[in-house]
Amino acid sequence: MEQTEMELRCPHCSHVERCGSSQMLARLQAVGALRRTHEPESGLVLELFAAMVHRFSCEQCGEKGLTCHEANDEEWDDWQVIRNCESCRQPISPERLAVFPQTKLCLACQGKRGCR
Numbered sequence: 163m164e165q166t167e168m169e170l171r172c173p174h175c176s177h178v179e180r181c182g183s184s185q186m187l188a189r190l191q192a193v194g195a196l197r198r199t200h201e202p203e204s205g206l207v208l209e210l211f212a213a214m215v216h217r218f219s220c221e222q223c224g225e226k227g228l229t230c231h232e233a234n235d236e237e238w239d240d241w242q243v244i245r246n247c248e249s250c251r252q253p254i255s256p257e258r259l260a261v262f263p264q265t266k267l268c269l270a271c272q273g274k275r276g277c278r
């Protein structure tokens with residue numbers, strides 16, 4: 163059976179944590195999103211997990227506001243994540259993603275929006 167793992171990332175201390183389905187369940191139960199007796203299907207767990215991720219607190223620094231991504235072995239091990247810019251749909255450079263893992267915009271679009 164295929165297992166989807168999620169990768170939790172803390173924007174405060176850049177702690178990274180991998181969650182298999184049992185850890186995801188535990189996290190969801192800890193914030194009261196699921197009852198302990200309830201055994202939901204994995205698709206629902208993933209959905210809830212992504213929806214509730216901002217409520218989880220970091221194991222390392224205790225801050226909330228974590229982000230999550232689907233952990234994909236080949237891609238995440240060396241941080242070569244391809245993400246496309248939300249604005250122009252061009253891939254964001256891996257160097258930029260390494261520095262700003264949360265970014266949804268490429269450098270050009272960020273520059274356009276960032277003028278204040």
Ligand SMILES: [Zn+2]
Nearest residue numbers: 172175220223
């Ligand atoms: Zn942290």
Ligand SMILES: [Zn+2]
Nearest residue numbers: 247250268271
């Ligand atoms: Zn762009």
